[in-house]
Structures are given as C-alpha cells and as structure tokens.
Amino acid sequence: MSGTATDRVVDGVYARLREKIFTGELAPGTKLSVPALAELLEVSRSPVRDAVLRLVQDRLATEEPRRGAVVASVGAAELVTIYEVREVLEGLAARLAVENAGRRLVRALREALDDHQHAVDVSDLAATTEADMRFHALVREASGNHEVIRLLDEIQTQVRLAMRTTTVTAGPRHALDDHRAILTAIESGDPNAAEQVARAHIFRLRAALREQAGQRR
C-alpha cells in the first residue's frame, strides 16, 4: 500500500544527475563516465546509462559515438538562437493565455509580480530569478497548449544551463516593467497586444545578450 507508480531507479538517477548539473557540481565539459557515476551513485551501470541518454535527449549533455557524453555548455551564440525561438513561443503562449484567461490567472500573475517587485527592491537575486521564472511558467501553463508548455520548459532548461557559463540577466528592472506590461495586456483581453508585448520582452532580453556577447549580425 506504499506503491508509488514509478519507483524506477533510472528516474532517481536522472533527477540526481540533473541536479548536480544545475548546482554546478557537474560543470559544463565534465565527462559523464557511466562506470564512475554508477559507483558514485551506488547503482549498477544500466540505469546510469539510460539516465545519461535522457540528459543527452534534453541537451543537458552531448555525446559523440564512441567517446561518451559530456555535460553540455550553452554559449552566448547558441543562446541567441534559442531566444529567437523563445520570442515567438512566448508570444504564442501569451496570446493563448488571453484566450483562455480567467481571474485565477490574473490573480496568480499579480502575486508573482509583487514577489518579483519585492525581490528586486531588496536585491535578492535568487528570489528575483524565481519570481521571474514563475511568471513565465504561469503564462505558459495558462496557454493550455501542451506543445508550447513542453517547448518552453525545454528552453528554460537550456537557459538554466547557460547560466552556469554566461550571465543571462538583462537588467532586473527592465524585466519587471516588461512583465507588468504583459499582465496589463492580458487583463485587457487583447490577444494581439499580449503577443506583441510578450515578444518585445524576449526581444529585449535577446538584444541584451547579443550585445553582452558581442557578435552575430
């Protein structure tokens, strides 16, 4: 009567490796040796192998045929191409969110915004990032489109990984203003406005990135 549906070893290994990557314990470039990790995590090689393949699948690692996998590193240039995609997807998410929007969404967004504001006021970087991510997560969940949610989750994963290497922040103040504008557009119920404003937000982030990394066009 204790049964979790998924008590597979591979799930735990995957989660633990993912965590080690995000904390930096496994830094970009680190080799993911299956036997070594198996010993470290005290499981056999099979679930480790499967977990590493999953990491490769969501591009937290890259593999070359007979040479194994290493923790991926997302450079500024790649991040710019990712943000080009992110721009249109966040726009779509905002549009769809408006079409589905309920009071619940608006209330939750306001809450995230308040937290964001407060975090910025007291210069709490971690809380700022958290509130920022929560705002975006709320919008995409509200889109109701499973593909949009999945793809934006993937992108967020890549961005988190990129933060190990590059600085991604593009002025916390700016982001806050942009979020406010997005909320206003959603409240107004205008899908086109929401799409435009959401796109403009990511566009600005991308511009900051491009400049900071100084290249590409």
Place this chain on the structure above:
Amino acid sequence: MSGTATDRVVDGVYARLREKIFTGELAPGTKLSVPALAELLEVSRSPVRDAVLRLVQDRLATEEPRRGAVVASVGAAELVTIYEVREVLEGLAARLAVENAGRRLVRALREALDDHQHAVDVSDLAATTEADMRFHALVREASGNHEVIRLLDEIQTQVRLAMRTTTVTAGPRHALDDHRAILTAIESGDPNAAEQVARAHIFRLRAALREQAGQRR
C-alpha cells in the same frame, strides 16, 4: 581504411524501426516488445532497447513505466496544438530566411514550386507532398537558426506520423497559392511580410484541420 565513423548497431535499428513506423508496418498503437523486435531484427536486446527509447524521445512512441512502449498515434486535436506552434515557427523561419536570403534560395524555392505545380496538375499525390515538404525544408534551412530547424523537423516528423491516422491535406491548390505568396514575400525582402504570409499559410492548414476534426473551441 573502410571505417564509417558510426557503425553502431543501435543506429541501424533506430532507422529501421522509424521506417517501419512511417510505412505503416508498425501502425499506431502497436506494442514495441523489445525481445520480439530483437528477434525480428536479429540483434540483441540492448540496441533495440536504446532505439525504442529514442523513438519515445522523438515522440514516435509513448511509454508507460512498467508497461513498455507503443507506437504513438497523433490525433487531430493534438495536431491542432502542434500546428499552433508550427504557425509561429514557420513565421520565424521565413523572417530569418529573408534576412539571410540569397539568390540560391530563391532559385531553389522556385524549382520546388514548379515541381509542386506540376505534381498538382497531374494529380500525383506523393510528388505533391514531396514538393510541399521540400519547400518548407528549404525555407527553414535558410533560416540559419539551428533550433528552428530542429523543432520544425520534429514537427514534420509528428505530421508524418499523424498522416497514418488522419488526413492532413488541406486542399493542394490552396497550399500552392500560399507557397507562391511566401516566395513573393521572400523575393521582396520584407521580413515582416514573409512572417505574416508564412503564418497565414499554416493558419489556413490549421483551420482546415480543426474543421475536419470538428472540435476544439
């Protein structure tokens, strides 16, 4: 001196399974039993297991924890959500293609269009589909954005799979006109126009789908 870089068994198994899915030999809903496939393909279970995991990864199959994998079936409703994403990505691809565009691209697109026209004239469905897909492939390759290319490839895979179940065609004539408009916009060098026209194209396909499947909003 004969060495191909990748002579891994798993690659061949993956390719063969993929092919069997697209030809319909493995129809949506079919269970992918690892031991059975291993015997069928005359390899051991290991590479088959890895190949099946890859199929799950690109959503040609779905798996449930202790119950194995089955060939995925893409329903009309899911396809509509996929097309919502496809709309903005094709728009982005067209926009970026304009920014990069060279004469080579325009020439290749014209060629694909001519083939498309001819295939429609003689009612060759296979050739029509091929020329249609080629046109889109050219545009996204020209975008120069690796993420856009990868995501649209994924989407095309899903669409191909969906064709096993649903009819996706939305009037071959319409598609041809839309492609002509996209080419015109690209030739004119106006990124915004290209994005709008490309989006409108997918929008129409989606509308046709939504109607044909009669639901969703």
Place this chain on the structure above:
DNA sequence: AGACCTTCAATTACATGTAGACTCCTCTCA
C-alpha cells in the same frame, strides 16, 4: 628536443541473465 610507436588502463557498445510486474486466460463459486 621532438616525432613516432607501443603499451596499458578506462570506457563504450553490445550480449545475456533474471527478479518481479503485468497481462491474459482459465477456472471456480455464488
């Protein structure tokens, strides 16, 4: 010193064994 070869340890990719979970079928009993 520097280029090349050899050797060695580590690792990948594949093969195979097996406990426990799941499915399906049959048989029992109300």
Place this chain on the structure above:
DNA sequence: TGAGAGGAGTCTACATGTAATTGAAGGTCT
C-alpha cells in the same frame, strides 16, 4: 451468467560480463 481468484507466460528494468576502441603515458629513435 458474471465476478473474482489463481496461474502461466511475457516483458520490463536492472545487473553484470566482455570484445573492441579510445586516450594517455611512457619509451625509442633521430
């Protein structure tokens, strides 16, 4: 007749063995 127990067979998930390859270290010759 229909619900439910029981059992057989199949399969997944994990464990483990191993050939061949790779990368690194060290040695040799020029």
